[in-house]
Amino acid sequence: MKFTKLVKIALSSVWNNKMRSFLTMLGIIIGISSVIILVGIGQGTQKEVSDQIESLGTNLITANIMSSKSITISDEDLADLKAKPGIKEIAPQISESNINIKYGSKSSTTTLEASTPEYLDIRSLSVSLGRFITDRDVKNRFNVAVIGTETAENVFGDTNVVGNAIYINGIEFKVIGVLKSEGTSSSGSSDDRIIVPLTSGQRLLKTANAKNYYISAEDKDKVDIAMGYIQLFLDKKFGLPGNASSTTTNSYYRVMSQTSLLDTATSTTKSMTTMLAGVAAISLVVGGIGIMNIMLVSVVERTKEIGTRKAIGAKRRTILLQFLIEAAAVSAVGGAIGVAFGYIGAFIGEKFFSTTIVISNNVVLGSFLFSVLVGLIFGIYPANKASKLNPIDALRFE
């Protein structure tokens, strides 16, 4: 008997039992669409996080001093470090959250960052109005400030505020520039901040040394070399043995590049995606068990049909294949509908819940094939049971 005719028999059986077939498919439909949507959400998050990190600049390196042991990093030290291969710019930074700023009767709380002119390039910032801090501002400890758009809105109700004076922790500062808006990210708004010259910040916050250093590498490929020199430099400052530099973190300081941050974030979101896929795969297996259940019931219900088919010449193998093809067809059609629902769900998620959902063809194809496989595997037992029926008993069955 030709395979095409077997397929014809099986498909007509699926088609002629639409309701039963649909109920059987339901598990697979839900399974496949949840695999696609959940993995899509996972991959979307992964993309969102890596985009965000990359937007900060892939050649950015941060060094944080964590030790309470006081070390002095002079301007000469920084000039020496800057001369090392791979390092382009260095900007020391002091940061303090919960800074009170005041204009007239309006006041607000924001984050203060004190740094040098290089900070603008290293952090990929830009100024929309006015200017950024200059070397002269730093040298002369001028009380000038560059503010974020959101902060400006909060205290002035306007962004066109260059030339106005504000009070930061009670000290008067002149606004010299407004930063370009960067939008809100998961880590909070980067538009709500105020940047002042490093020296003015040191005086305002009564701190001597910068604990954070933002360093840019010459390019992406030189990040590792630059990090090596930074570690060497800091090891020397802390009087650490040379071999400590083999690790990027210790209790004294931490040196991180965006790529290492990206790796950490990617591995986190990847394991989240895997977990989501696992949960969804379980629902696919449950769907497969559903197929087996309904098919087992259907074998009993169709005993007479099987008997008739056998009496008029269906072989054991023919019946087995018929039921297997039915199971595969049900799960394949269910899989296809599930894929469609997955796309619809992803569309709805992106449109109405502003979630980034990335659907990859591999996931769609993989989950579809998996659903057909599930149908085949869970179809074996009922199909085998049907094929083993004795035609006489089956014919007599009422």
Place this chain on the structure above:
Amino acid sequence: MTEALNSKDIIKMTNINKVYKMGNNEFNALSDVNLTISEGEYVAIVGPSGAGKSTLMNIIGCLDKASSGEYILDGLNTSCNDNKLAEIRNKKIGFIFQNYNLLPKLNIFENVELPLLYLGYPNNKSKEKIKSVVEKVGLSNHLKHKPSELSGGQMQRVAIARALVTDPQLILADEPTGALDSRTGKEVLKMLMDLNDEGNTIVMITHDMEIASHAKRIITVKDGRIISDSLNNREVGA
């Protein structure tokens, strides 16, 4: 006992026994059955219920195997595996059941097509073949109908069409009028007689002597043995 000495044997049974085991007891459903049926015969097998006629029919129809003895169907020894038996049923036997046993979800055309699908009959020829047998039973206008849309007599005619579609050597009818009223029952019996007149070999199983009297040869089974085998001289139908 054969009607035409020169025609070939379709059924040749020698010392057929069928033993059922129920726990420790053995039950002889058939004992030493010897039976020869030639091409073109119309045979009725009668007997009270429990006499063994169903067992005999199952063996004749290759649905079951004898415990011992030899059964040659159209020159083929039937002591073979289940697959081979399915093939024999498909090619050599046309079944007509008491309850029609049509597949309810398939339409008339598809029901009649089924044996051809299992046979692997060429696609281009099967359509014509199906139409010709359905026309023969007078249901050409009902090809697209489901069995549930037909009357009992019509359903049995579909079953006859399905039995004929593979040009079998033997038509095996199990109480073909059992579920029909007497008028439609007569129509079906008339159709079987016509088929016999065209040269088809028919074996009919029934408990009703009145029905059996339509056949040309009547075999009576009782307690698993053939107790009488005679030609029927009574003129019926027509």
